[in-house]
Amino acid sequence: MIGRTMLVAVAGLAAALLSVPARAQSWPTQPIVMIIPFAPGPIDGVARTIGEAMSRDLGQPVLIENIPGAGGTVGVARAAQARPDGYRVLMHNIGMATAPTLYRRLSFDPVRDFEPVGLMNRNPMVWIGRPDFPGSTLAEMTEYMRRQGGGLNLAHAGLGSSSQLCAMLMQSALRAQANTVPFRSSGEVFPQLIAGRIDLYCDQTTSALGQVQGRSVKAFAIAAPTRLPTMPSVPTTAESGMPEFQLSIWQALFAPAGTPRPVIDRLNRALRVALGDERVVARLTELGTAPEPAETGSPEALRSLLISEVERWRPILQAAGEFAD
Incomplete structure (x- = not known):
């Protein structure tokens, strides 16, 4: 027979497991802070455009906080140390992939210390x-x-x-x-x-x-396959005789490691809704960028991209020989 102590333990575990989706269904209940690890600049316009659209889906404001310093690593470190509850997230770019090679004394690991939410746009x-x-x-x-x-x-x-x-x-x-x-x-x-x-x-x-x-x-x-509607007179590198040179910088959303998967999924859903909004697409076009397609916008796609980008840039940066302490 199962003892009373074991029954109480099993019941407690079951209640705890059931409470996770219950909390996720009510999440969020307070504003969300999106950290940008750079000084205020043009990227803030992209963040605010997407953040405002996400807030309409989430029912809570998405606030922007700039934390610049050391090539973005100060803000990233702050985001990595945030409570993993989804209320502090990070908007960052390819710098997440280059930092492990460029900085010898890095207080975070971009793959280990973050949960990918989704790709936002490419510039x-x-x-x-x-x-x-x-x-x-x-x-x-x-x-x-x-x-x-x-x-x-x-x-x-x-x-x-x-x-x-x-x-x-x-x-x-x-x-x-x-x-x-x-x-x-x-x-x-x-x-x-x-x-x-x-x-x-x-x-x-x-x-x-x-x-x-x-x-x-x-x-x-x-350095893109086609001309931009906001820069129609500027040719592409392909038109200029260098079709092999293509370089667009991705922007993406991350949460601290340990953030519950239901919260990650809720953030990703709000992000996909925002990037599918015609007003957001029009505004991003005006800003000179384009939203990430839904088919490559999952947390899994972002994780794969981050890992591959770390490996892609490591030999290039090592060959250049530029590092920071």
Whole structure:
């Protein structure tokens, strides 16, 4: 016969298990904070657009909190330490995959310490130059770059930034070198580029859109399969003779490890609803980006992408030899 003590234990376990879906059904009951590990900038517009649409589905506000520092690692570390209840989530990009190689003393593991929620959007990279840069095409830019023999100033927005990754890949693809000049953010680069103190820069279309549209910089090519409706006069790298060079930076949503799966699924559902909203799609298009399709928007798809990106970028970054303590 089963003793009374065992019956009580079994009943308690059953009640605990039943309470998990019950809590998930009532979740969320308070605002959700979306951490962005960078200073306020163009990406905030994407986050707010998606966050506002998610809040309509969740029935709670989605608030944005910028926590910049150390190439995004400060904000990511803060998110990793948050209570795993779904009320503090992280919006991050390809930097999640490059940080383990770039930073020797990292307090988090992007795969182990986070639960993937889903991919949000992808931003193509665009090559731009100072307003009076000689030549107007990617081929003319490349030829001038080679003639200078490493004498051009090529900016990037800090260790592990998408602009640094683009600069490394592009120099390798073009077999041309430049003098790389690091900054702390894209906001610091543009005034120097517009003033002519920086020659070249590669950035996400969401960051460069205003300067390209306002013709305060010269745009050479977008590293995407098709032209953007917001930059119709800028050709693709394929049109410019480099079909092999494609680079878009993904943005994704993560939660701290240990967040219950029903909560992850609820967040993912709200994200998919938001990205399917016509108003969100229109606004993201205006911002120079595109929502991730539903078929690649699951938590499992994001986990697979993150793991593959860590492995993809490790040898590239190790070969470049740029690391932080």
